[in-house]
Amino acid sequence: MKDYLLLFRGGEMQGLSEEERNKHLAKWGQWIGSLSKEGKFAGGDPLGVEARVISGKKMAVTDGPYAESKEMVGGYLIIKAADLNSATEITKECPIYEVDDVTEIREIHHMDF
Amino acid sequence: MKDFIFLFRSHERELQKLSPDEMQSLLGKWSTWIKKLNDAGKYKFGDRLSREDAKVVSDFGRVVTDGPFIESKEIVGGYIIIQAESMDEAVEISKQCPVYNIKGMVEVRTGAN
Amino acid sequence: MILNVTKKDSYENLASHLFRNEAGKMVSVLTRIFGLPRIEIAEDIVQDTFLKALDEWGFNNIPQNPQAWLYKVAKNKTIDYLRHWKHVQDYESDISHLLKSEWTLSASVNNMFLDNEIQDSQLRMIFTSCHPLLPQESQIALTLKTLCGFSIKEISRALLTTGANVNKRLFRAKQKLRDEHLKFEIPMGDELAKRLDSVYRVIYLIFNEGYSSTESEKIIRKDLCAEALRLCQLLSEHKIGDNPKTYALFSLMCFHSSRFNARIDDKGYVILLKEQDRKLWNKALIAKGFEYLSKSSYGNELSEYHLEAGIASYHLSAKSLDKTNWNSILKLYEILEKINPSPVTILNKAIVVSQISGPQAALEEVLKIKTLEKYYLYHTTLAELYKDLDQIQKAKTHLEEALKLTNSAAEISLIKKRIEELKFNRRFL
Missing domain, CATH: 1.25.40 (Serine Threonine Protein Phosphatase 5, Tetratricopeptide repeat)
Incomplete structure (x- = not known):
């Protein structure tokens, strides 16, 4: 089993009515619940809108990173999967696609020396 | 008629010991007492003070501590301002105060003229 | 001058024993969230919630919906606690995995405060508190503490023992629950009937403590009877406890309660049945007793609660001692003696x-x-x-x-x- 980081871009819940929102959150509960049961869930949280970008050796600080909310990272999860393909299959089950999301899946690289 | 301030002091630990039922009945005793004072035209205003988020600021603001909760000390749990003819009458009124139910005490003060 | 006493929602609008009943609900819900081994966290949060209510409701500033206010504060305190310890603590609860991520944390906590989940949690708490692994006296103390919101002092007054004794019982009971790794759940299958019997027994003992004790103060005795009735009702409203035996027990307790004021005089002396003023019997409770007695008669189970309720019903429907249907009562005693030949049964039969x-x-x-x-x-x-x-x-x-x-x-x-x-x-x- 390897660890994979899922980076969610978009996935805004703002447009949902309260009822839709509750339904949506219930699906998250079910999904994370079943992942946990299979030992595939390792953590992760949604992220706030306010952000700073620190760049370069000079550590220039800007508000940011993107004005376009579609491209903003809205949250992350860490899951366990055998390989990138099965991580992709797992991600397809994620309720976040109900709210139009783009997910980047990256293997967590172990810095072994 | 003069204004008198009642400061209610009690031990935090006495409150902690109360059961839910006793807390509800204490709430009732305060309510009844204040109403009685109000109906007699003696009550001006007052409130309970929150036990959370209290700070003690000293030395021109250079020392700020969470407080004033020291186990052995009384804290001021609330105050009211009432009207009475004399200190004697004010003291008489204070004798009915529900704070005695939690082994508390009333400090009766009058403004300096 | 603003008078803050003229607000509409005054103390009188609070349901009596609201705090006590809500304490039982909230401790049950929070124990389900934090898991049985951390029941103390649940109890602390509930106590803090009431202390905050005392502060914020001031002298006469009761919120429009006090129950919703209490739940909101308890939820927030719970979420704060879970967030604080998120990366450090695991919980032995069904939903512990959902408490580890912000994707699901607050929705899961909220969910537990829905009506049906509150009811479910209370049932789990009843079965846990009345677990046969615990000595019966601990079952009673734990039930009064967790479900009825009694303080150590109130329990010791109700059970006529010292606070230190109650503390010891509760401490050992909680220790036992931890050591045995008991799950906070509603029993199923073959185990259910046996576990229900244990619950009935505790409810009936709590009731009897209130009804029969002549030493403790009247007010605490009435509270015990009321709590026993409430717990039994709670049981009857859930599919698990919706059965003839529950109704028979409820009926029996209604019948006995109807004589509460007639059987003890002002000085606390017991007045024997033959000397009781039958006009003091509570007609509404007698009617309720008959209603539940008839509900209890479907199926073919005949429990001791059925028999005792039946006996009480003959006493309560008699116009006077002479007009009592003694022959029918004797028949019921004879069956009861076979099921449970206890000293009291035999003496009463005599x-x-x-x-x-x-x-x-x-x-x-x-x-x-x-x-x-x-x-x-x-x-x-x-x-x-x-x-x-x-x-x-x-x-x-x-x-x-x-x-x-x-x-x-x-x-x-x-x-x-x-x-x-x-x-x-x-x-x-």
Whole structure:
């Protein structure tokens, strides 16, 4: 089993009515619940809108990173999967696609020396 | 008629010991007492003070501590301002105060003229 | 000048015992979130919630919906706690995995405060508190603490023991629950019937503590009876407890409650059935008792609660002592004696025999019982029968024997009163 980081871009819940929102959150509960049961869930949280970008050796600080909310990272999860393909299959089950999301899946690289 | 301030002091630990039922009945005793004072035209205003988020600021603001909760000390749990003819009458009124139910005490003060 | 006492929602609008009932609900819900081994966190958060209510509701500033206010504060305190320890602590609960991520944390906590989940959590708490692994006296103390919101002091007053004793019982009970890794759940399958019986027993014992004790204060005794009725009702509203035995127990407790005010006088003395003012019996409770008695009659189960409720129903429907249907009562006692041959059952049966066939027949029945010589009610019953047979000296001997066997101040003075009456009796013989 390897660890994979899922980076969610978009996935805004703002447009949902309260009822839709509750339904949506219930699906998250079910999904994370079943992942946990299979030992595939390792953590992760949604992220706030306010952000700073620190760049370069000079550590220039800007508000940011993107004005376009579609491209903003809205949250992350860490899951366990055998390989990138099965991580992709797992991600397809994620309720976040109900709210139009783009997910980047990256293997967590172990810095072994 | 003069204004008198009642400061209610009690031990935090006495409150902690109360059961839910006793807390509800204490709430009732305060309510009844204040109403009685109000109906007699003696009550001006007052409130309970929150036990959370209290700070003690000293030395021109250079020392700020969470407080004033020291186990052995009384804290001021609330105050009211009432009207009475004399200190004697004010003291008489204070004798009915529900704070005695939690082994508390009333400090009766009058403004300096 | 703004007067903050003129606000509409004053203290009077608070349901009586709201805090006590909500305490039971919230402790149950939070124990389900934090897991049984961390029940203390649940209790602390609930206590803090009420203290905050005391502060913020001020002298007379009760929120429009006090229950919703309490739940909101408890939820927030719970979420704060979970966030604080998120990366450090694991919880032994069904939803522990959902508490580890912000994707699901607050929705899951909110979910637990929905009506059906609150009910479910309370049922889990009843079955856990009444778990047969715990000694019965601990089951009672734990039930009063967790579901009824009683403080240590209130429990010790109700059970006529010291606070230190109650503390010890609760501490050991919680330790036991931890050691045995008991799950906070509703039992299923074959286990259910046995576990339900344990719950019924505790409810009935709590009720009896309130109904029969002559020593504790009237107010706490009434509270115990009310709490037993509430717990039984809670059970009947859930599919798990919706069965004839639950209804029979509820009916029985309604019947007994209806005589609460008639059976004890102002000084705390027990008034015997034959001396009770039947006008003081509570008609609404009697009607409720009959309603549930008929509900309890479907199916073919005949439990001791059915029989005791049946016996009470004959007493309560009689216009006077003379008009009581003693023959029907005797039949029920005979079945009850087979199911549960307890000393009280046998003695009570003898009193019925005395009504039907006279004191001599009853005396013979009682004298057959060999195991009750150390039981004060055995001697008071004998004394009563000897008195009816004009054997005053024997009556006196047994009353004096009974005196040695009880420590209850109220019972002692009642027995002394009866000894006095014997003297009076003799003088006019």
